[in-house]
Structures are given as C-alpha cells and as structure tokens.
Amino acid sequence: MRLSFRQSLTVPYVVLVLGVAALIGLLSYRTGSQAVNTVADHLLRETVGRIVQAIDRHIVGSGAVLEAAFPEGMVAPENIETHFDEMRTRFWIATSLHLDPNNYVYYGSRQGQFFGLWRDSIREGELRVKIDPNAPRSLYRFTGIDGALADPVLETKIFDPRERPWYKAGEIQPSYTWTSIYIDFRHAELVATRARRVLGPGGELAGVVATDVSLRQLNDFVRKLKISDRAFAFIMEMDGNLIASSRSSNTKILTDGSSHRINVSESGDDLQIAVFERVRQALAGPPMDPPRTLQFTAPSGHVIELAYDRLNDMAGLDWTIVVAVPRSDFIQGVTENVIRTAFIGGIAALMAIAIGLTILNWVSRDLKQLAEVASQVGNGRLDTPIAIDRHDEIGDLAASFRQMQYRLQIDALTKLANREEILRSINDRIYQHRRKTDDTPFAVFFIDLNNFKFVNDRLGHDAGDKVLVEVGERLRLSIRSGDLVARYAGDEFVVLANDVGSVDNARKIRNSIEKVVGEPMKSVDTSSLAGIMLGAAVGFAYYPSDATTAQQLIKQADTDMYARKHTSKARL
Structure with a gap:
C-alpha cells in the first residue's frame, strides 16, 4: 500500500505519541504499584502493631x-x-x-x-x-x-x-x-x-x-478498626480458636442454649478461612522477624495483602494477630490513574513529542518522589517532606500521603505527638548524642493523671476527653522551644526535655509539670468530684545515666512515676 507524504508523517508521529502515552501509563502503573506496595506494607505492619499495643494495654x-x-x-x-x-x-x-x-x-x-x-x-x-x-x-x-x-x-x-x-x-x-x-x-x-x-x-x-x-473490650477494639472497606482483622489462639474478629463472632449459641467458641475454620467466612489457612502454613515454616507481611491469591481469585504477628509471654500466652486487605483496595486509584493517562495520551496524538516528553518527565518525577517518600515512611521516617504542589490526581495522592504522615505522628484527640513519634524523637536524640552533634544531657518525663478514672465514671467520657485535651494544651504551652510533649496512652503523657543540664534541673522541671497539671480544670465542672484530687504523678529518666535506649528511658520514667505516686498516696 502506497502512503502519501502526509500519511508518512502522520502515521509514525501518531504511533510515536501513542507509544509515549503507553510508556507513561506503564511507568505510572509501575511506580504507583511500588508506592502501593510500600504503603500497604507499612499500613499492615502499623495496624498489627496497634492491635499488639491494645492487647498489651488490656492484659498488662x-x-x-x-x-x-x-x-x-x-x-x-x-x-x-x-x-x-x-x-x-x-x-x-x-x-x-x-x-x-x-x-x-x-x-x-x-x-x-x-x-x-x-x-x-x-x-x-x-x-x-x-x-x-x-x-x-x-x-x-x-x-x-x-x-x-x-x-x-x-x-x-x-x-x-x-x-x-x-x-x-x-x-x-x-x-x-x-x-x-x-x-x-x-x-x-x-x-x-x-x-x-x-x-x-x-x-x-x-x-x-x-x-x-x-476479652470483650479487645473484641470491640478489633471490630472498630477502620483500614479500608473490605479489610478485616482477627486474633486467634494457635489452634485457630477466635479471640476477636472484625468479620465474624467469636462465640455461637448451640441448639441446647449453651455457648461454644468458634474456630476460624468454622466461622463460615470463606475469605477469613483462606487467610487463616495461609497464615497457618506460614507459621509452620521457618521463624521470621515479626510482624511478617505476605501476599497470596484466595480461592475466590482476590489477591490479598496480609500481615501477622505472634504474641506470647513467659506466662503461656500465645496468640496470633492477623490483618488482611484485598490488594484491589490499594491499587484501585493507581489503575484509574493509568487509564486516564492513556486516554489523555490518545487524544494528544497530534501534540508535539517535546510536549509529551515534558509531561512524561513532569509525571514520572513526582511519582518517583512519592515512591521515595513512601519508602522512607515504610522505614520509619514519618516526617519526610513531600515537595509536590499539584492540583490533579497526583496532587491528591500527595495530599493523602501528607495526611497519612500527619495521622501517623499525631494523637487524634489532643493533637500532640503520639506514642510512635515520641519514641522516634527520643531515638533521634540518642543518636545525636552518640554522634556528638549534641552531647548535652536530656531527660524523659512520664506523666500519669491521678484519679482520671473518676472523671470518666462520674462526668462521662466526653468530660474525660476535655480533660485530656486541656492537660495536653497545658503541657504544650509549658514546655520550652525544642522540647516535645506527646500523649503516650490513655491518660499518660511523655515529655522529651532537651538540654536539661543536671538531675536537679530535671527535678525542677518535674515539679513545674506537676504544678501546671495540678491546677483546677477549666474545661469541665469538677464540683461533683469533691474530695477527689486530680493532678498527676510525674517520673523522669535522665540520659545517659539512667538508661541508654528509648524503651529503657520510658520504662525508667514510668517506674519513677509509680514510685512517686505511691509515695504521694502514703503521705495522704
């Protein structure tokens, strides 16, 4: 077939632009998939970690x-x-x-x-x-x-x-x-x-x-976890008996009216059973560092991303925590973006190759940055900045990443740093000290509110939340620039104080914190708590003389706090 000169120019041009569009789609999908893999891995591990922390708080x-x-x-x-x-x-x-x-x-x-x-x-x-x-x-x-x-x-x-x-x-x-x-x-x-x-x-x-x-509260916690529309989590014993599940009940009523525990294999949920069988196979294999993540295809054809961890102690506790999410929940946005990019590339067949290459560089650069940021987040660097300012789907994805980073670092109620962020900050401070970039001593303060349970029981949980917010704000306003305050768990707060200088200075800071927290509450009416003293007990650990790791510093400060609380009760 003989082609005209116009056709000779148009056909290769269209083929080239369509090839560029296909390449854009391929790169977008690949980079997006890598970002999804990193985010999925981190989200699954973080969710398993939250459940482990909830179990620890529940049984400790x-x-x-x-x-x-x-x-x-x-x-x-x-x-x-x-x-x-x-x-x-x-x-x-x-x-x-x-x-x-x-x-x-x-x-x-x-x-x-x-x-x-x-x-x-x-x-x-x-x-x-x-x-x-x-x-x-x-x-x-x-x-x-x-x-x-x-x-x-x-x-x-x-x-x-x-x-x-x-x-x-x-x-x-x-x-x-x-x-x-x-x-x-x-x-x-x-x-x-x-x-x-x-x-x-x-x-x-x-x-x-x-x-x-x-174990009712533990089951309620698992049921209220929100990861994605089709994600689920469960806790089981090694024989498969359910302890808690967001997808099915852990007990059933028999025909004679008696209650019976449910094994995962008897739960009647095909997807939950498939995840259980896959985890059981993995547990039978060689041990690996927890929590472990893996991917498999369920009998229904769905590709499932899951993470699991085995929790045991010296007293004989041996539970397995499992979190599973269909991969389509993660990949859906990436797939839609690839289709949209390919469609735009087809319409743009008459555009110049230079413009197409510019768009390619523009898209791939930001997607690559997102993948790098996701990798950093997956490695625990939650404060990695995202220098992307766009008003399209990639901008939305970047905004979602920023929101995810913020939520992973901040306590939702008090807007203070959360447990993971304060531990990371303490570890960073220890690293600076060891590298001699800042070798001044510092201290970690562990704050536990006194009689907070009476606030919840008598005034309600809304009042308890207001007290937590007010205490958090007081602590935030009372610390120095460069220090950090975090809500650690429940009614517990942790303060990282830099450049303390001496143990005596740490004691003065502790006294100041106790005075600040001990002032009457303004956010709630505590008149019905007559005779019940609020305030807080504060313990501290001094680095490096008291401990040399973040966990040890927290534990020492916690121990010191309990000693101070008991001493205070003895005086009363």
Whole structure:
C-alpha cells in the first residue's frame, strides 16, 4: 500500500505519541504499584502493631492486680480469717487499678479456704469467703472499701478452689500463668484467667491468687478498626480458636442454649478461612522477624495483602494477630490513574513529542518522589517532606500521603505527638548524642493523671476527653522551644526535655509539670468530684545515666512515676 507524504508523517508521529502515552501509563502503573506496595506494607505492619499495643494495654494490668492483691514475697496467711480485713483492703485496691476488665480477684489456699472480691462498680462489691474447707462459700454485699458487710448468703454447692483449673495451673508454675480461655456464661463473653502461686513462710506452696480478664473490650477494639472497606482483622489462639474478629463472632449459641467458641475454620467466612489457612502454613515454616507481611491469591481469585504477628509471654500466652486487605483496595486509584493517562495520551496524538516528553518527565518525577517518600515512611521516617504542589490526581495522592504522615505522628484527640513519634524523637536524640552533634544531657518525663478514672465514671467520657485535651494544651504551652510533649496512652503523657543540664534541673522541671497539671480544670465542672484530687504523678529518666535506649528511658520514667505516686498516696 502506497502512503502519501502526509500519511508518512502522520502515521509514525501518531504511533510515536501513542507509544509515549503507553510508556507513561506503564511507568505510572509501575511506580504507583511500588508506592502501593510500600504503603500497604507499612499500613499492615502499623495496624498489627496497634492491635499488639491494645492487647498489651488490656492484659498488662492483670499482673499489677495480682501484685497488689499479694505482693511478690508476701507470705500467705495460715488462716484467712485472721487476715480478713487486711485482705479485703488489698483486694479492693487491686480491683481498683483496672476495674474494667480486672474487677474480680480471688485467692484459694492449700487448706481449701477461699477469699474473693467481685466489683460491680466503683462503689459496689461482693466478698466471697470460705473459711471452713467443708462448708459452702458465704457471699457478703457491701458498699465502699470499708462499708459494712450485709448478712451473708450461703451458696448451695460446695466450692473447692483446689479443684479449679486456675488453682491447678497456678500451683505447678513458678511464676505467672494463663489458664485456657473460656466463656463466661453469665455474659456470654470470652474470659482469660491469670494466676500466680503464693508461698508460705518456708517457701512452700500456700495457695494461688488469680484474676479474670474479660476479652470483650479487645473484641470491640478489633471490630472498630477502620483500614479500608473490605479489610478485616482477627486474633486467634494457635489452634485457630477466635479471640476477636472484625468479620465474624467469636462465640455461637448451640441448639441446647449453651455457648461454644468458634474456630476460624468454622466461622463460615470463606475469605477469613483462606487467610487463616495461609497464615497457618506460614507459621509452620521457618521463624521470621515479626510482624511478617505476605501476599497470596484466595480461592475466590482476590489477591490479598496480609500481615501477622505472634504474641506470647513467659506466662503461656500465645496468640496470633492477623490483618488482611484485598490488594484491589490499594491499587484501585493507581489503575484509574493509568487509564486516564492513556486516554489523555490518545487524544494528544497530534501534540508535539517535546510536549509529551515534558509531561512524561513532569509525571514520572513526582511519582518517583512519592515512591521515595513512601519508602522512607515504610522505614520509619514519618516526617519526610513531600515537595509536590499539584492540583490533579497526583496532587491528591500527595495530599493523602501528607495526611497519612500527619495521622501517623499525631494523637487524634489532643493533637500532640503520639506514642510512635515520641519514641522516634527520643531515638533521634540518642543518636545525636552518640554522634556528638549534641552531647548535652536530656531527660524523659512520664506523666500519669491521678484519679482520671473518676472523671470518666462520674462526668462521662466526653468530660474525660476535655480533660485530656486541656492537660495536653497545658503541657504544650509549658514546655520550652525544642522540647516535645506527646500523649503516650490513655491518660499518660511523655515529655522529651532537651538540654536539661543536671538531675536537679530535671527535678525542677518535674515539679513545674506537676504544678501546671495540678491546677483546677477549666474545661469541665469538677464540683461533683469533691474530695477527689486530680493532678498527676510525674517520673523522669535522665540520659545517659539512667538508661541508654528509648524503651529503657520510658520504662525508667514510668517506674519513677509509680514510685512517686505511691509515695504521694502514703503521705495522704
């Protein structure tokens, strides 16, 4: 076929421009896919980390409850009756530490005696006591730590604590232990029990102290996680029994009316079952550094991005946390952008190659920068700047990245730095000190609000949120330029103070913080909290004499805070 001169110029030109458009689409897709891979990996790991932190906050209090009920080294009484009032006071304090979920603490002796305290609320409680091993337990209702006991109600059945699973588990373990998770039939929710043996004067076993931990809050936390429209998460034991799931229930009612735990393989959710089978295969393989991410194709044909971590402790806890997201949730925006770019390239077939190449460089440069920023974010550098100012889809993607970076660094309620950001800042400060770029000493302050639970319980969680915001603002306004304040968790704050100079200066800063936080609250009316002192206990750790890592500094400051809190309570 003979081509005209015009056709000879037009056809190669159109083919060239269409090739450039195809190349743009290919580069856009490849770069976008790389950015998606980095963001997906980081988001999955960060979400697994959030769940691990939630589990840690949920169960770590159980150890403190047992320690308050029977401090390590305290000799068990030979007869509960002779230590009745003392044990009642200790158990009341123990259940006050974490009323939800640790509202029940109890002790069984080797002779078959039993002493337990159940808290219905901050004021109401019930003592469950058995002095005669051959008699049933007596139940005493009362109000307040020193409230008068009502007439006892005798149980109809003989309760022998020595035959209970928590006692049998605790008596054979040298330290803390967890019992198997079971269903509390009164509330149809999962419960785990943490137990510890208590020794007699000669170091022999005298009994076992235990506390129940409801897993309802943990299940609620997982259900409320919002990652994407089709993402889900679940926590399971190694045998596949569900502890919490955002996609299905963890218990079911049988035909006889009894409750039964659900295994992931029995959940009836094909995608959740497929993820479980893939994670089980991975767990059977060689161990890897957690949390681990992987990709697989489900039987439905969906490509799934998932991350998992295995959480265990010396007491026998062994749980697996799984987060899964269909890859299409991540890649959808990139695919749409590629189609749009190819369409524009087709229409632009009559444009000059120079303009096409300019557009190519313009697009690829910013996408490459986004990929590099995403890689930095994936490596933990959340403050990496994005120098992109555009008003198209790439600009929207850049804005989304900036918003993601901001949310990863900032606590949503107080607008202060969050836990990850303060840990990163402390690590950066330690690195500067070691490199001698700034070798002046610094200090980390750990702040825990006093009696904050009473604000939530009596004034409501909205009032509690206002108190947290006001305290955060006070701390922000009171610190020096160059210092950093963060909300660490719940009612806990952390301050990184640079250039402290000496331990005495650190003590002065601590006193200043306690004074600032201890002033009356302006955001809420605290008149109904008469007799309850708010304020805060502040502990600090001095670098480098107290600790040499961020985690050690936080732990030392936390320990110092608790010592100061206990000293303050002793003075009161």
